[in-house]
Amino acid sequence: MLKNKLLLHISDLSFAYEKEPVLSDINLDVYEKDFLVFIGPNGGGKSTLVKLILGLLSAQSGSIEIFDASKNIHSKYIGYVPQNTNINLNFPIKAIDVVMMGAKEDKATALDVLKQVGMENAANTKIGLLSGGQRQRIMIARALYIKPKILLLDEPTSSIDADGQKQIYELLKKLNAEITIIVVSHDLSVIMQYATKVAHINKKLTFHTLQSFKQKFPKGEHVCEVELLEMLGRVK
Amino acid sequence: MIEALSYEFMQNALIAGVLVSFIAGIMGSLIVVNRMVFLAGGIAHAAYGGIGIALFTGIPIFLGTSLFAVIAALFMAVVTLKQKENIDIFVGLIWAVGMAIGIIFVDLTPGYNVDLMSYLFGSILAVSKDDLLFMGALFCVILLVLSLWYRQLLAVSYDSEYAALSGINIKFFYTLILVLSALSVVIAIKVVGLILVIALLTIPIYMGQNLSSSLLSMMFISGFIASVFTLVGLWFSYTFDLTSGACIILVAASSLILFIFIKGIK
Numbered sequence A: 001m002l003k004n005k006l007l008l009h010i011s012d013l014s015f016a017y018e019k020e021p022v023l024s025d026i027n028l029d030v031y032e033k034d035f036l037v038f039i040g041p042n043g044g045g046k047s048t049l050v051k052l053i054l055g056l057l058s059a060q061s062g063s064i065e066i067f068d069a070s071k072n073i074h075s076k077y078i079g080y081v082p083q084n085t086n087i088n089l090n091f092p093i094k095a096i097d098v099v100m101m102g103a104k105e106d107k108a109t110a111l112d113v114l115k116q117v118g119m120e121n122a123a124n125t126k127i128g129l130l131s132g133g134q135r136q137r138i139m140i141a142r143a144l145y146i147k148p149k150i151l152l153l154d155e156p157t158s159s160i161d162a163d164g165q166k167q168i169y170e171l172l173k174k175l176n177a178e179i180t181i182i183v184v185s186h187d188l189s190v191i192m193q194y195a196t197k198v199a200h201i202n203k204k205l206t207f208h209t210l211q212s213f214k215q216k217f218p219k220g221e222h223v224c225e226v227e228l229l230e231m232l233g234r235v236k
Numbered sequence B: 001m002i003e004a005l006s007y008e009f010m011q012n013a014l015i016a017g018v019l020v021s022f023i024a025g026i027m028g029s030l031i032v033v034n035r036m037v038f039l040a041g042g043i044a045h046a047a048y049g050g051i052g053i054a055l056f057t058g059i060p061i062f063l064g065t066s067l068f069a070v071i072a073a074l075f076m077a078v079v080t081l082k083q084k085e086n087i088d089i090f091v092g093l094i095w096a097v098g099m100a101i102g103i104i105f106v107d108l109t110p111g112y113n114v115d116l117m118s119y120l121f122g123s124i125l126a127v128s129k130d131d132l133l134f135m136g137a138l139f140c141v142i143l144l145v146l147s148l149w150y151r152q153l154l155a156v157s158y159d160s161e162y163a164a165l166s167g168i169n170i171k172f173f174y175t176l177i178l179v180l181s182a183l184s185v186v187i188a189i190k191v192v193g194l195i196l197v198i199a200l201l202t203i204p205i206y207m208g209q210n211l212s213s214s215l216l217s218m219m220f221i222s223g224f225i226a227s228v229f230t231l232v233g234l235w236f237s238y239t240f241d242l243t244s245g246a247c248i249i250l251v252a253a254s255s256l257i258l259f260i261f262i263k264g265i266k
Helices: A046-054 A095-099 A107-116 A132-145 A162-175 A188-194 A210-216 A225-234 B008-033 B037-057 B061-082 B084-108 B116-121 B129-158 B160-165 B170-192 B194-200 B203-211 B215-240 B244-265
Strands: A006-017 A020-031 A035-039 A061-066 A078-081 A150-154 A180-184 A197-202 A204-209
Touching (some): A020 A046, A020 A180, A020 A197, A046 A078, A046 A180, A132 A150, A150 A162, A162 A180, B008 B037, B008 B203, B037 B061, B037 B084, B037 B170, B116 B194, B129 B160, B129 B170, B129 B215, B160 B170, B170 B194, B194 B244, B203 B215
Parallel strands (some): A035 A180, A078 A150, A150 A180
Antiparallel strands (some): A006 A061
8 A cells, every 4th residue: 555645744852841841752753644633631741742733832852844845834734723612702703704814815715615614604604603513613614724734623522512523523534535634632432433543642652553443442342431541541 | 062063172072082982993892802901991090100200201291191101001012921810910000000100290290280080081172183183193003004904903813823823923913902002092091081981992892892793893883883972972061061071981881781771682
C-alpha cells in the first residue's frame, strides 16, 4: 500500500508552564487522511499540544514541522475548531459572517462550506438562535473556509447533546475523505467508530493504530471502557 | 419648541446630542460586545484627574482630560493583556485614584471651584462651536477606523483567539478600542456629563443588540435610538425647565422598560 503524504512532523517536543513540565519528548507524525484522536486525562497536556500545533504557544525544545509551500502556516494550513461554542450568544452576527471571520470576504466559498456541513439554510440566521450542535457545524465551516490541509478540533462535542455529537462525528467522517482530522476527545466510542489512529497524551505521548485495538477487540464485541483505558493509558 | 430652534445654543445642543448619540452608539456597541462597560466607566471617572490637572496648570480642559484618559486607557490595555484575572481591581484603582487626583488639583487651584454636578450631568445647553468641532472630528476618526478595520474589529470582538490565529494583531485592536472609548467618553463628559455617557453606552446598546443581526447595524441602530432619547429628553427639559441629562436618562430608561415588556410578551 502506498503510504500517504506526511503533513505534520513533531519531534522531541517539550513544553513547560513556568517550571512545571506539561509535555515532554513528544514525537508524532500526521499523514494525509489520518483521523487521529488525542485522548488522555484532564491536565495531561492535550490542549497544550493543540495550542503548540496552532502556534499559540511556543515550545522550549523540539520542533513542529509543517509540510507546505505556503509560509503562513498556522492560519492556512490548519483549520481550528475551538472547544466552547457557547460564548457571546448575544453577539449580533449571522452564521455566514462567523464563517468568513478574520479572512477575506468570499460569499460563494462561505456558502459552499456551509453546504458541506449541512447548514446552508442557516447562512443568514443569527448565531445565538442556533442550537449547540448547529453552532459547532458553523465553527467547522469557519475552519474549512480557509481551505486547510488539517482540521484540528478541541473536544468539539463537549457542550452538545448525544444526538448532536453523533451527527458531528458522522460529518467529520464524511469530511475525512478529503481532509486530515485531528480531534481531542474523551469519548471512547468515537475512537472505536471513527479514528484511524489514537495518541494517548499524559505528559508523554503513546501512539496506537486502530488495528491493534481491533485485533484485541473483534468487531461487535462489547468493549470494556476500563480495559480500553488501561490499554491506552498504561501501556508504555 | 419651534421658536427655541432659532436660538444658537439650542441648535448646538441638538447637533451635539445627535453626534454624541452616534459616537456612543458605535463605541458603546464595541464596549458592550467586548464586555468593557465597567472598564469604560473606570476610564470616565479617571478622566476627572485630567480635568483637575488641566485647571491647575491652565492647559485647555479638552486637551488635559483627553491626555489623562488616554493614559488611563493605555494603562488598562496593558493590565488587560497581562493580568486579565485582576482587571476588576485595576478598574477600581484608576476609578478612585483618577477622581482623587482631580479633587486634589481642584483644591490646589486658587480661586476656582469646578462644579462637580456639571461634570456628572454636563451642560448640553452650553455647548460651544469649538466643542462641536472636537466632537465632529472624533466622529470622523471613528468612521475612518470603522471603514478601514471593521472586519478586524468584528473578529477581535467575537472571538479573539480565532482572530489571533488569523493573523490579526489583537493587542493593537484591543488598545485601539480602549483609546477611542476614552476619547469618546471625554468629549461626551463636558457636553452631556459622565452619568449620561454611561447611560448612553448601555441602554440604547441593549436595545440595538436585540434588534440587529450584525455588529455594524447594532452600532447605527443604537446610535439612532440614542439620538431619539436625546432629542425627546431635550424637549422635556426645555418644556418643563428640568435638568437635560436627567431627562434624557429617564426617557431612555422608560423606553427600555417598555421595550423589555413588549419583547417579553412576544
